[in-house]
Amino acid sequence: xxxxxxxxxxxxxxxxxxxxxxxxxxxxxxxxxxxxxxxxxxxxxxxxxxxxxxxxxxxxxxxxxxxxxxxxxxxxxxxxxxxxxxxxxxxxxxxxxxxxxxxxxxxxxxxxxxxxxxxxxxxxxxxxxxxxxxxxxxxxxxxxxxxxxxxxxxxxxxxxxxxxxxxxxxxxxxxxxxxxxxxxxxxxxxxxxxxxxxxxxxxxxxxxxxxxxxxxxxxxxxxxxxxxxxxxxxxxxxxxxxxxxxxxxxxxxxxxxxxxxxxx
Amino acid sequence: xxxxxxxxxxxxxxxxxxxxxxxxxxxxxxxxxxxxxxxxxxxxxxxxxxxxxxxxxxxxxxxxxxxxxxxxxxxxxxxxxxxxxxxxxxxxxxxxxxxxxxxxxxxxxxxxxxxxxxxxxxxxxxxxxxxxxxxxxxxxxxxxxxxxxxxxxxxxxxxxxxxxxxxxxxxxxxxxxxxxxxxxxxxxxxxxxxxxxxxxxxxxxxxxxxxxxxxxxxxxxxxxxxxxxxxxxxxxxxxxxxxxxxxxxxxxxxxxxxxxxxxxxxxxxxxxxxxxxxxxxxxxxxxxxxxxxxxxxx
Numbered sequence: 001x002x003x004x005x006x007x008x009x010x011x012x013x014x015x016x017x018x019x020x021x022x023x024x025x026x027x028x029x030x031x032x033x034x035x036x037x038x039x040x041x042x043x044x045x046x047x048x049x050x051x052x053x054x055x056x057x058x059x060x061x062x063x064x065x066x067x068x069x070x071x072x073x074x075x076x077x078x079x080x081x082x083x084x085x086x087x088x089x090x091x092x093x094x095x096x097x098x099x100x101x102x103x104x105x106x107x108x109x110x111x112x113x114x115x116x117x118x119x120x121x122x123x124x125x126x127x128x129x130x131x132x133x134x135x136x137x138x139x140x141x142x143x144x145x146x147x148x149x150x151x152x153x154x155x156x157x158x159x160x161x162x163x164x165x166x167x168x169x170x171x172x173x174x175x176x177x178x179x180x181x182x183x184x185x186x187x188x189x190x191x192x193x194x195x196x197x198x199x200x201x202x203x204x205x206x207x208x209x210x211x212x213x214x215x216x217x218x219x220x221x222x223x224x225x226x227x228x229x230x231x232x233x234x235x236x237x238x239x240x241x242x243x244x245x246x247x248x249x250x251x252x253x254x255x256x257x258x259x260x261x262x263x264x
Numbered sequence: 265x266x267x268x269x270x271x272x273x274x275x276x277x278x279x280x281x282x283x284x285x286x287x288x289x290x291x292x293x294x295x296x297x298x299x300x301x302x303x304x305x306x307x308x309x310x311x312x313x314x315x316x317x318x319x320x321x322x323x324x325x326x327x328x329x330x331x332x333x334x335x336x337x338x339x340x341x342x343x344x345x346x347x348x349x350x351x352x353x354x355x356x357x358x359x360x361x362x363x364x365x366x367x368x369x370x371x372x373x374x375x376x377x378x379x380x381x382x383x384x385x386x387x388x389x390x391x392x393x394x395x396x397x398x399x400x401x402x403x404x405x406x407x408x409x410x411x412x413x414x415x416x417x418x419x420x421x422x423x424x425x426x427x428x429x430x431x432x433x434x435x436x437x438x439x440x441x442x443x444x445x446x447x448x449x450x451x452x453x454x455x456x457x458x459x460x461x462x463x464x465x466x467x468x469x470x471x472x473x474x475x476x477x478x479x480x481x482x483x484x485x486x487x488x489x490x491x492x493x494x495x496x497x498x499x500x501x502x503x504x505x506x507x508x509x510x511x512x513x514x515x516x517x518x519x520x521x522x523x524x525x526x527x528x529x530x531x532x533x534x535x536x537x538x539x540x541x542x543x544x545x546x547x548x549x550x551x552x553x554x555x556x557x558x559x560x561x562x
Binding site: 113118 | 418419421423432437438441
């Protein structure tokens, strides 16, 4: 579903601040794969996700989604097949617009927008139905501005928006990092449900080792812009946090450097 | 006195068209677009020159609208494709338009005295010139509000609003934010130029200087409208803008009547806008004060 061939990404190339964020990064995802991505500070996890989403281009290599080469496509064109949830709950929704308006924007992802009405009556019923599944009572607040919602509610809504039009690829970029533990668990459960129901090919970046182990069918660990561990199937199911730390030490020859990951 | 108020209302209705244009960039797109200073004079210049040379005033007014849209297009391309900051892109177009407007008119001002304008048909029905401007202004403003209310409810209109609200989210939902910004600037400056052409026809002359300070007048009208008449929903916002533009004109007419020299007008407007824009800061200073006056700590 997703094929990444040898991509490279440098920031501030040719200056003293040059930073190689991704080097010779390759990865291939089968349809329905739910891959968790973990790594230390500055390992290139977010850069990787942003390259796939098209927030910025890559210096070398190619990215294919479902056989289509998207390497040169701008961000808004790739969005037709990609659903995204960001770390910052403010980032995935338009705060001054209503809940139904946000959903309507997402409902038209990948479609040429015209001068027909932004929301139809028929859609409203669909949105109510979907919102009621979130169990947050949002189905009765269709007109409420999204800016009035809590971080958890916004993240749940963003998740719904990302999957409203079934994406070929779902990108979750530390989407529970800004939430309190209880809300984070709720949003993670919801993510699991959406991914399973839609059999979505998913990449989930997380800084939480427990989350990385408990969710998905495959785990990759990144270090200095490369994949250093790729664990799947049976092996993934039996993985523990201690295993993961030990194996990181063996492969990289360093201590795992991410305070947040160790604390949680 | 009554006459002065009526004059202020009719002029306010024409400026309301411009205020709506400013609102589209300033509030919906979240861009302070200085192009308007040039495009308002451009609308006046195009309409005055065309009418002066015998063109049907309605066609001339339409031409002014198109001219303004082109000015917005230039700023939009400078800002999105060439990555120039919005404020600077607007200033560049504004300065360029000064020369363009001189080229259009051929001189610094053009008189339309005793020449038919869009207001003439109404005057021929027996209305006074003030009443003709008021009726024509009212009808145009209502038509524009209706059109914009519809437009910003369509898929494209919603995409423009999302772009102004959260560009990152908009791109993630497949919206080409650059094109939406350009489209917003085009519509906005079209309306501003339309307003300029109507103002020139109502006062029977176009002047190269008439754009100076217009952005501040536009902002003043937006803020006065929002503060006094509310922002409950989009329709309410649009009505507030019109009432804001009229209120601004009435205030100006009154302070002039009370004896303020006309030369101090721009200073007065700038101070008004500065105070209005800094209200949130003052409010946050006043809040603890209020609290302590309401019975101390909680």
